[in-house]
Amino acid sequence: MLRVRDFSNYKFRPHAVGKLMKGLPKPLTPDQSKTFVGLIEKRRKGTLTDAQTITLADLIKKKNARPELSEGAKTYLKGIFKDEVFGRSKNVQSKYLTKGIGVEDENINQYNEVHGTFLLKNETRYENDYFSGEPDIIEDGIIYDFKSSWDYETFPLFEDEVPNEDYEYQLQAYMDLIPEYKQAKLVYGLVDTPDDLIIDEKRRMAWKAGCIDGIPEDLDKEITNNMTYSDIPKEARIKEFLIYRDEKKIALMKLMIDQAREYLNSLNISLATHLQLI
Template identity: 30%
Template sequence: MKSLFENWKPRASQIGHLMTGLPEKFTKEDETKLAELLEEKQTGKNANGRATKWTDTKQSSVDELNRKKKGIDELPTGAITKLEEIFNHVFWGRRKLIFNKYLEKGNINEEDSLDLYSKVDGTSYWKNDEYFDNGFVHGTPDNITDELLRDIKSNFEYDTFKKAELTSLYSWQIKAYLWLTGKTNGELCYALVNSPAHRIDAEKKSLWYSVGMPDETEDRWIEAASQLERNHIFDMAKFKQDAPGYDLVTPIWSFDIPSHMRAKRFPVTLEDSDIEHMKRRSIMAKEWLLKREQEELNLINKK
């Protein structure tokens, strides 16, 4: 029987889940610490010559330093948790459905976010539709130019944009895209663009219930709904173009944010060591899934 995971490989968006807890370089400080611990274990005295008790914590430190010295790599708990989710989806067809307003805006506003960066940089960026697969990872980057590869994230509102940073998950996603495309330099690009009109309406409906279903002429409703509009509209001319005739609650609009202040970039580079780490973890993840599949088949066939 052919394995469901025979040709499996992580998507670029998944690879970051597998890249935590990578082996670290064994330093001279590590070597000294290991020697001191082993001496203490053997003699019952620490580096200062004082009698000590050997503990499980000290033994764990010795074990960890030995693993580090040998360069042993193991899938961390977080990676195994992600692989278990992948296994349940592929093998059993079961997975948690994730549909929320944050993902919805990110998907809907991809083109708007690229347009924002085009405006800021004075050029034209086009969404990439080419799919890449190198046997270890696969995916479709958002934008590729001669100079840079870009991955665009559309923030839900102003607060999330201000807090947005280069996370390890996104960094590895872009590194995977760089590997796939043969490039070495990329950018994580956060974009603060208008929410679509139907999303603003949905937020208003939720807000209306939250504040006790007031009459829409009440000052408290006008104030709350106006604040919500300001939280989701950053370029009024663009909003009116996309949603002509939309009935705004805000009486006077003077809240646009300049384009260049709605674009936030973080550079990402690809090193040879990154490729080796991704190759190794991709293989380890596939081996884990193959083993997990066999365990599940054994349980199914058990009588």
């Protein structure tokens, strides 16, 4: 018999919170805000046309839109529900994740070498009412999270803003877990791909090219060159993004977690109804 799971206090891992934040209402653009203020003034004076009344109503609706879980977020939550209720866990593996885990220490060592620091891995897990997580590094008032780019093409050397908004939510969650911390650094590093992944990539390319006896020598060298970076200065293989604590963003994350908990609990009812029908 299945045990009903109460998700009212379910805690989310910081790296997963971004999945709940998709499809949030967009704020009014500067032009829309200007139009909104102008139409409010016209309404006060009683000079709104019918068309302007409709426009104002649309802007008010957009301005006051309540954040709601997207369909993608609900799909993700259904997966959590199945894992928890049925006692199963879906281990997602990819070459990108495998590399990230495999070179994490090397990534941190590269950063230490370039910056003359002595950052050490954090081994403490933190929890509060909403989150449970283990930041990569906590040092000198800053929380660090390291990401390993798959290759130089995906390395955000010239980006001015965080390329993946999920990572910003992740670091905001870490800062909420350690309230005295007001800053975090998202550090992208580019380090050599482990040999086994290079071999796998060559096998994949050989299969794709239909090369039964292995790939041509020039392609073999090209793949190795594209996945190793000793010829590139280490300074050009590190990209940092400084992220400041944002109380509004943290509050919004908690609002979405409250909704996620409600949705997870509603799935108990859906499951019970399903079982009664068969």
